[in-house]
Amino acid sequence: MKSDLFAVRSILFLPASNPRAIAKARESAADLVVLDLEDAVKPADKAEARIAAVEAVSSEWPMPVAIRINGVGTEWQSDDIEAVAGSRSDYAVLPRASSLQDVRQVADALNKPLLAMIETAAGVLAAPEIARAAQALIAGTNDLRADLHLPLDATREPISTALQLIILAARAGEVPAFDGVFNRLSDAEGFLSECMHGRSLGFDGKSLIHPDQIAPCNEAFGPSQDEVQTARRLVEAFSGGAERFEDRMIERMHVEAARRALKRAGEG
Template identity: 50%
Template structure:
């Protein structure tokens, strides 16, 4: 599966064998083994060992990634070296503010890097980060970004909208994937669905998640629905080139390309 086709990207502690085993039964598109926020300092080494063992066993065709600790953390170098030569598809790097941070991780791990944008400086540097060597995608780190921007927790996401759109624009200009941040309220499925719809409307490819129960909602919102696929196939069959009328609207080559991209995404998800 291409990274841009991923709908649901699930973080789980690399130090939790039960969570890792359960992830292999879930319909998530990517499993992210977390060595950072989900793991206390005294268990970082254990978590790295757990991640390496889990990667060796694989995740049944799901994309896999490891979130290492940020540049400057005591375990950062050890984690980079440990991931070189593993089966991880990607390395997730938190708190990115400069493209050199991504390049350094890519150089050591030889893995494409997904950069987390979690601070104001990261947002302002998003274009350079996205276009930099080794960067395969961007994650919104909305929890940390909210704190950096002094936005109250209860204020919703209105204050983050400019930052989110800036990150989407940077990813699209660089031709890489981009994913919305996590939703913290574990028992609020309605709120999760609303945030997924909002993220999809902003242009995100999918959503990062922190609980298995959130996976079906993200898959539904970010995955092409059956009717959209039928409509896309009908449009492609009807198109004959150039601008023309189709079912009461004007279509051109751009719309055919969009329809083909939607079908390719649906087929990737089905596989």
């Protein structure tokens, strides 16, 4: 597998123009932090945010850090690419990725591993090709709803096909897939429900917009203790071929799934 992001559960996005948020992110339990130069930053603050992002990644972080640049065709992208290419960020994030050509051009210019956000109908349809050049796919559910002309308060049902296509593209391309953000910050129950729904679809983790979402996200997308214990027993018991394990039939595919669970639990 070409990506090293399969163990990531939580991706915390924050404005690169907010030093307080950056300081809090350093101390958080997020698996990956994204310093945002795009939607979270006002046009008048883009240059300042760019400088702040580069400065922030110049020192060590306890987790990998990415910088989200502005999109293809915007007036800020060329400056973003120049700054991020020379920075110490571990990854870059491209919003509104819509074609393999765009992703390859940006990745080559940055000379960094690139995570591609799938946020438009064109991006969903091109996702299988995009996954060939990206290290991960991230569902941009807010922009996707807008691009599909859905109501602002639309549920996930109208975008369910798009979400599944993103996951299929990621699996075919052997890269991880991450679910979109949950906007209602005070709705802890709704957030957890969406995390569990995302995991049931096959997402590896989720994008977050507040530090309070990190702990429940990590728990939801990480294997439970029961899952870990079952995975250990299954791996130890397997002797090859189809066989009975705790009153069910298992094959090599089940062992591979168990090993993935153990790896996400830090035992792989």
